[in-house]
Amino acid sequence: MIWTAVLLTAAGCYGFKASGWFAPASLLDRPVVRTAATLTPVALLAALVVVQVFAAGTTLTVDARVVGLAAGAVCLWRRLPFLVVIVVAAAAAAAVRAL
Amino acid sequence: MALGVAVGMYGLSFGAAASAAGLSVLQACAMSSLIFTGASQFALVGVLGAGGSAAAGVATALLLGTRNAMYAVILAERIPMSPQRKLLAAQVTIDESTAVSVTSSKPLAGVGFWSAGLTVYVMWNLMTLAGAAGAASVDTHALGLDAAVGAAFLGLLWPRLREAWPVALGGALLALIAVPLTPAGVPVLIAALAVLPRLVRR
Numbered sequence: 001m002i003w004t005a006v007l008l009t010a011a012g013c014y015g016f017k018a019s020g021w022f023a024p025a026s027l028l029d030r031p032v033v034r035t036a037a038t039l040t041p042v043a044l045l046a047a048l049v050v051v052q053v054f055a056a057g058t059t060l061t062v063d064a065r066v067v068g069l070a071a072g073a074v075c076l077w078r079r080l081p082f083l084v085v086i087v088v089a090a091a092a093a094a095a096v097r098a099l
Numbered sequence: 100m101a102l103g104v105a106v107g108m109y110g111l112s113f114g115a116a117a118s119a120a121g122l123s124v125l126q127a128c129a130m131s132s133l134i135f136t137g138a139s140q141f142a143l144v145g146v147l148g149a150g151g152s153a154a155a156g157v158a159t160a161l162l163l164g165t166r167n168a169m170y171a172v173i174l175a176e177r178i179p180m181s182p183q184r185k186l187l188a189a190q191v192t193i194d195e196s197t198a199v200s201v202t203s204s205k206p207l208a209g210v211g212f213w214s215a216g217l218t219v220y221v222m223w224n225l226m227t228l229a230g231a232a233g234a235a236s237v238d239t240h241a242l243g244l245d246a247a248v249g250a251a252f253l254g255l256l257w258p259r260l261r262e263a264w265p266v267a268l269g270g271a272l273l274a275l276i277a278v279p280l281t282p283a284g285v286p287v288l289i290a291a292l293a294v295l296p297r298l299v300r301r
Contacts, residue, residue, distance in 0.1 A: 005153035010133035018189035020171025043270030047290030052249035072250025083108035089250030093243030
């Protein structure tokens with residue numbers, strides 16, 4: 001099942017990339033197309049953040065992951081490199097779990 | 100070079116996240132070589148790791164992948180290329196190669212695109228392997244790697260927050276409301292509706 005998902009996503013993502021290379025440039029003159037393509041990732045990424053941190057199956061919980069996210073957010077605010085953000089977030093959650 | 104190192108670290112965290120979500124090393128590497136667009140890859144493993152259906156994971160990953168089509172339209176106008184070459188260029192059409200190309204002068208747009216695209220491709224795949232193989236041999240929960248995935252999504256979102264925070268807030272709220280009401284994976288798709296007010300307002 002995981003393999004099917006991986007291969008379908010690969011085919012679809014390649015299809016999007018390739019179709020753009022062969023599409024007429026006038027496509028981007030339509031503001032609706034440009035707005036949808038620019039803003040959809042923003043809505044999805046924000047949803048992925050909260051689901052990854054607050055969801056446990058179909059219930060909402062507050063646990064060590066929140067501490068990890070908060071620590072990561074502080075690193076982003078301080079403009080630290082991506083690796084530092086990831087490591088600090090993981091370490092903060094790990095520390096809470098180890099208590 | 101700085102780009103390669105930064106992407107390498109990001110690839111390392113993807114490999115670890117895929118492993119934490121229960122994917123094999125081979126599956127993680129297949130994702131990075133075949134899908135090759137970070138946000139979609141993180142989304143698919145995020146949904147699968149949370150117990151969501153494969154269909155919801157694929158749909159989220161594909162929605163995130165639509166922006167690459169827009170990048171390709173912009174790049175096709177700047178970089179003249181034969182149709183065969185375009186089929187190759189398509190695979191390395193991602194955030195990083197587009198950013199380097201559009202910030203280069205027009206004569207260097209092609210050089211910037213290919214050098215960034217190929218550097219990122221190599222680094223991303225090598226470090227996915229390292230991350231997945233490394234994480235497969237440790238307790239990802241005790242190390243907090245599942246919490247790091249949330250921070251990774253926030254890192255991807257961060258540069259867009261200044262201009263588009265209302266959409267981000269709307270998406271986050273819709274997802275939170277949907278979590279208890281829908282199967283895992285679906286809340287993220289529902290969040291895409293947060294874009295609608297911006298599409299109808301002219």
